[in-house]
Amino acid sequence: MAAGSVTLGIDLGTTSVKVALVEAAPGDPSGFVVLASCARAARAEVAAQSAAAGPQGQEQDVRRIIQALNECLAALPRQQLRKVCGIGVSGQMHGVMFWKTGQGCEWTEGGAAPVFEPRAVSQLVTWQDGRCSSKFLASLPQPESHLSVATGFGCATIFWLLKNSPESLKSYDVAGTIHDYVVAMLCGLTRPLMSDQNAASWGYFNTRSQSWNLEILRAAGFPVHLLPDIAEPGSMAGRTSCAWFEIPKGTPVGVALGDLQASVYSCMAQRTDAVLNISTSVQLVASMPSGFQPAQTPDPTAPVAYFPYFHRTYLAVAASLNGGNVLATFVHMLVQWMADLGLEVEESTVYSRMIQAAAQQRDTCLTITPTVLGERHLPDQLASVTRISSSDLSLGHVTRALCRGIIQNLHSMLPFQQLREWGVERVIGSGSALSRNEVLKQEVQRAFPFPVSYGQDVDAAVGAALVMLQRNFNQQES
Ligand SMILES: Nc1ncnc2c1ncn2[C@@H]1O[C@H](COP(=O)(O)OP(=O)(O)O)[C@@H](O)[C@H]1O
Numbered sequence: 001m002a003a004g005s006v007t008l009g010i011d012l013g014t015t016s017v018k019v020a021l022v023e024a025a026p027g028d029p030s031g032f033v034v035l036a037s038c039a040r041a042a043r044a045e046v047a048a049q050s051a052a053a054g055p056q057g058q059e060q061d062v063r064r065i066i067q068a069l070n071e072c073l074a075a076l077p078r079q080q081l082r083k084v085c086g087i088g089v090s091g092q093m094h095g096v097m098f099w100k101t102g103q104g105c106e107w108t109e110g111g112a113a114p115v116f117e118p119r120a121v122s123q124l125v126t127w128q129d130g131r132c133s134s135k136f137l138a139s140l141p142q143p144e145s146h147l148s149v150a151t152g153f154g155c156a157t158i159f160w161l162l163k164n165s166p167e168s169l170k171s172y173d174v175a176g177t178i179h180d181y182v183v184a185m186l187c188g189l190t191r192p193l194m195s196d197q198n199a200a201s202w203g204y205f206n207t208r209s210q211s212w213n214l215e216i217l218r219a220a221g222f223p224v225h226l227l228p229d230i231a232e233p234g235s236m237a238g239r240t241s242c243a244w245f246e247i248p249k250g251t252p253v254g255v256a257l258g259d260l261q262a263s264v265y266s267c268m269a270q271r272t273d274a275v276l277n278i279s280t281s282v283q284l285v286a287s288m289p290s291g292f293q294p295a296q297t298p299d300p301t302a303p304v305a306y307f308p309y310f311h312r313t314y315l316a317v318a319a320s321l322n323g324g325n326v327l328a329t330f331v332h333m334l335v336q337w338m339a340d341l342g343l344e345v346e347e348s349t350v351y352s353r354m355i356q357a358a359a360q361q362r363d364t365c366l367t368i369t370p371t372v373l374g375e376r377h378l379p380d381q382l383a384s385v386t387r388i389s390s391s392d393l394s395l396g397h398v399t400r401a402l403c404r405g406i407i408q409n410l411h412s413m414l415p416f417q418q419l420r421e422w423g424v425e426r427v428i429g430s431g432s433a434l435s436r437n438e439v440l441k442q443e444v445q446r447a448f449p450f451p452v453s454y455g456q457d458v459d460a461a462v463g464a465a466l467v468m469l470q471r472n473f474n475q476q477e478s
């Protein structure tokens, strides 16, 4: 990679937005340096727009996500932003939002540089959404895809809206993930482009033919006009339509990537690495040999799924719905209980005290199955606590048991023996729920007898930036 090239990476995560400025550094062992990074909690959770979604509905306010993105960009050094020669965007997969062509945002000369503000957009229905019951999913047509359709997947959500809130679809004519939306707004695209990484996470997408199951969807009355066109991950979606926080107009913007694939891209130094990412969710990932093709018939009871990576290769992924969000739920519960008792405590205080207490409590008999959201392969297995004794009820015991439960649940989906069989020799940890939690790290080491090292902070943002650095390098070489 040509020395001095600088790219911007963005990760629009479920809990926080992360950005990173990365510069090619041929002299550095990794080939790059992170010049600057920033993370901002989005705090975007809002009530579902359709009451019929019920308490399982999980939606986010797009304006708050873009506000967090703008705060991150504003915190980066301007003189570095002026040098940016590519923008890579990644984000929380599976989710879906809608907007009106040409009205998705308005560019305003806010402050020192133009920014875009969302306009005719819906809320984002996220991957955590549980509105599609098992009964509803069973009523949908069988996909022609190696991946089953689960609640929170874009196509399942659109089918649900078609049946329960058809009016809400009539106000929009395009759909995409939050990161497809940001790419489309930056480049002024009339129709969003979507990589197979994100298309596969919506369901009803055939990764072999690289196409939507259009016949199946049309026959079921699905609004196929909403589906984005498909483009290669790592290819250019367009160029910035105007200057953006000192980033020059005309800067190439890559087709949006899945946050999982972007994290793996920044962490996985060799094929024998496994990546364990704990962010809002948690994923354990190993790369499949080139030429590997997953079985064409989906198995909804399989705990491991195969997600498209780059150049038609696949990642084997144990994707649990229960990761950092379980700890966040516990913290929120404690803060709520203390408020009910007339005490006000900051969430950050609870996190630090509970992790400190658990670090002192090296073991516990308390056993927690943490699956408050169920799992895609076991939707009815909710959370439970067993082996409760009066001596194991301290904050340290409960936090240790919670962290152990998250890791043991993941291990039950993809045991270390299977990793060994696949030739894995090392585990790379990523995600800020892991990087900020020594107890989780201890439980990872306890469950997975491999050397464990830790990737970049803001790893998906770094990965998205690196994909654009590599693209620039390939262009200069050709
Ligand atoms: N102060 C904190 N200390 C430790 N962990 C935290 C703290 N604040 C949040 N977390 C954890 O980080 C998780 C969010 O990680 P993040 O990487 O921001 O998620 P995402 O990439 O999905 O947006 C939360 O679910 C929570 O478990």
Ligand SMILES: O=C(CO)[C@@H](O)[C@H](O)[C@H](O)[C@H](O)COP(=O)(O)O
Pocket (backbone or CB within 6 Å): 013, 014, 015, 091, 092, 093, 094, 127, 201, 258, 259, 260, 279, 280, 281, 282, 283, 317, 319, 320
């Ligand atoms: O659920 C899967 C895969 O099915 C995950 O890999 C998926 O990437 C993540 O759950 C979503 O993208 C959300 O990621 P994050 O916000 O938890 O980082």
